[in-house]
Amino acid sequence: MMNELEIGLGCKRGNPNAQRELFDRYSAHLMALIYRYVGDDDDAKDVLQDTYIKAYDSIDSFAWHGEGSLKAWLVRISVNTSLNYLRSKKRLKATSVPVEMLGDPPDDDEAPSSEVNNLDASTIMEMIAELPDGYRTVFNLYCLDGYSHQQIAEQLGISEKTSSSQLARAKVLLARKIKKFIGEQDKITTL
């Protein structure tokens, strides 16, 4: 089994085995990541293909910094490709649900972490994917991929204030979804 360094080296040399190994090892994780950005399996597949093609094309720019650096490098390409895809589809321009319609988030609109831990990862990813494009994107970037509001503002062409408020609404929506899902699960269990 090849390690990351060998995979990177092989891809730089155009080794087909290394290229296939790069795909096999990380495609499922990247698919999940892209799915939570684009919110659709078919779109995610297209973006995943673009991600890998970009990765193979720009493999010479990859620098090994230790174990995990190749995966991090692929994640970064995936996020950028996803954002470009959303931008190309003009899905970042409008928020599906106006912020005003959501009202201020109540203090109790949080999901208990203990209950979140009991949820399946794919279920949570689907909940995130169901968020409106704008909210979902800001939530993904800020909460899951570690971007700052300033970076998000630059990436999406919005103000930091908008980014911050969209994040708050995204959290409210996601918390409600989780609570709703847990409530339904409880009812099924009770029955």
Next chain:
Amino acid sequence: MSNNIDNNNWIEAIKQKADQATREVPEGTWEAIAKSLPKQPKLVKHYSSQPKRNYFSSRMWKAVAAAAAVAIVATTGFFIIQDDNNIPESGPITQTPRPTQVIKSVPVDSASTDSTHVSPQIPVPQATLAQNKTTTSSLPKPAVSHSTPSVSKNHSIANQEQNIKPEEEYLNNDFEDEMAEFDPEEYFYDIETMQALEELYAEYEDAMNQEAMDPWKSYSDSSYHQHLTYDANARRVTREKLSRYSNKKKKPTLLMAAYGNGLISSDHDATVNSSSNPMLAPAAGGNNSAMMMAPAAPGMSNTVAPPINYKYHHHMPLTAGLTFNKRIVGNLYGNLGVNFTSMTSDVTPDNGAPEFKQKIMLVGLPFGVKWNFWRYRGLSTFIGAEGLMERVVSAKFNDESVTIKRLQWSIHATAGLQYNFSKHVGIYLAPKLSHYITTMPLNTIRNEHPLNFNLQLGISIDY
């Protein structure tokens, strides 16, 4: 507050789930990707497990390498061009100082003892005129002067050293080697003068033989003894030269031979064009382009101006340069560079003439190795050894340009402290011990102190 903590916790829980999340990849995804990949494996120049250097440093290194290559080629080319120059080298002349002058000769009556009526055409350097037969050993060596201005100047510089060596030393000098290298197309000798000189030698030998055969007839106070100091070796050289050039068809344009080796201590009338030779300048320091040797009274042959001595005050040499260090292995670096050195001296003639300056400019190629044996953060210490090849690009003794072709070689040992501002650039302070192997015909601080100690402060560029 508790809500916030809880809020952060559930977000963190989601993040952990997201990091672990996978999703099934639709079939055909890899095939679609594989179609867009190039069929042939790429040729990769290198792959390093180290973080890749940024683009700027890579470009900068190429630029530095190109600049170094240009500097090396340009400097080497300069040396080659200089080597192609036909101007004779001044080096050997330096070691055999001799005056340069063009002499108008007068017919010689070899039998005459009248100093106002002398023959043959004999070039008489001033230094020779300054001597009598009792001081033969201090007379200057034989010299060959010619019409090439730069050489004439070289000779004049040679004279300033005042190293009029004993005759015995002359016998062992490199004059014969120098003669062997003469190009007859370039130097024209006054054949008649040499013939006359040869005749004079022959007469002297005959006279000495006669004296040996007839001890009662003394020639010891004859004109020969008064005006000649016999030197068999000099005669041999003259004879060889005469045979070598006697068939020369070209019309002699200048009188070129000057034998001041003590062959002739003459009080003949002679007009000496001292050219630009400061040695031949009148004591008063006036017009030194020509001087007339007044006929000397018998026994007063050394009444001409004495040689001029010079006092030197050497200023601190200034060197500016650029050296590039390239890591060979580990902490061992090879270095190559280019530098420029300026040496200035104040020269004071002892004849009362005004002080003037001697300026020498050199361009050099330093090369060597450096070993960084200790390093802490940006600070490092090193020792190194270096060779330096220099070429004199400009040398002026007062207003006279001097051509010095000989490469100047030196070796250096150094130990120093360096602080790096960045990965490749640092400032260093290094004591340096230098030994200058090659000496210059001009009197410089290097000639006086071939081994010296100095302190260097500079900027180092390491790759």
